[in-house]
Amino acid sequence: MQLAAKFETDAMLTIKDLQTPLIGPVDLSLKSGHCAAISGPSGAGKSLLLRAISDLDENTGHVSLDGTTRDALPAPEWRRKVAYVPAESGWWAENVQDHFVETPNLAELLQAAALSNALSWQVSRLSTGERQRLALVRALQLNPDVLLLDEPTSALDPSSVARVEALLKARLEAGCAVLLVSHDPDQPSRLEAHRYYMNSGELFENPAPGAIQ
């Protein structure tokens, strides 16, 4: 199974000719339990790519998960399976608690993010890093098959980065696929990620070493 890997038949997330007015066409495939990391200058379209995959912006092309095409699923169901966490998530209520549904894994996830007491807090008093981790917890609650993460650790101190990466590794081991945008040059190797590079809306595999950042 791992050896036949190169081609998309057993790929979990398959993207072909994904295009919006600003990016693409993009081809990408991501296997269960694998991680891909995209780097590139700001404005290259990295976030737009993630938005297009989660169908938040209008786009054309073919996207499928385990052979099921995206259009065959209602968009809300697709987004629960392919969960996208933007660099800055929205908080629509005053209290942290109102943004979470009670699921059996909630307490455990909050503990793993070192935010066990956060539910009783107010959103306005959260730091950027706390928001970032809570947004990740919120997405992990959905038990998605694929995680699309936009700079998930950009606002975190080193110990929190380690904690989030441990959470992600656990997910990868459980068979989840992770596609992340990262400006941290060492993060891809820590997550054993396949590297991609994005520039002017185009996605390249294996960038030349100098091209990262």
Place this chain on the structure above:
Amino acid sequence: MSGYQALTYWDLVAASLFLILNAIFSIALNLGLTRTLIISALRMTVQLILVGLILKAIFIAGSIWWTLLAAAVMGAFAGREIWARQERRLIGLWGPGLGAGAMLMAGCLVTFYGLAGQIRPDPVWQPQFALPLFGMILGNTMTGVSLGLDTLHTTLAKGKKDVEAQLLLGKTRWEATRPAARQALRSGFTPIINAMAATGVVSLPGMMTGQILSGVDPQEAVKYQLLIMFLLGGATGLGVLGATFASIWRLTDKRHRLRLDRLSGGKS
């Protein structure tokens, strides 16, 4: 009851004495309000005298077509007003069309219901009843719809991240826009709710005052006023609900995306 006391045009000139005094104060104190004050007073005078003439002509003609034409003109003005009062508008024909459509549907339905069901003039479209009633209903629905849409569009444009965060958690477009819809409905309903709460305590409603001044028994005037308030409340509610949900439908799509590209930008 003493009956109706007719006014002469000289009475009106005399009544404007204090307004003219205000203009003189404004000049003396250099408030810079003189121009606007005089222009709006003159404008109002010309508008009302014209409306009086037109209404009288329509009443005398007693034709359903002239009545409908007058109603259509009122509807067009109110529709334009809804459009003008929004800071961010739907682009294309949806901008003027959606708000006016919701207002007219609610307004026509409720006006017809009130005329045919309760006031029952003969014929039912008799302009003396139809036009003032339609005007009042339209005016209130217009205020509600324009406030509702303005709030909705501003909330969605400024709260894009909040709506999208909910969409990303697998909520539908209706669930994700519920906080914005709630705010829009609240601000659209506020004027009519306030009007109902304050009516009769703070000021006597204009229509009731008019009826009492023209010699109608206060209890009869109150009944009429209540009828009107119920119709106004009903029409405003229907109009605001219709406009808000239609606009949410337009600003999202089948794939449950927020489509702010269908909204024109704000002032900045």
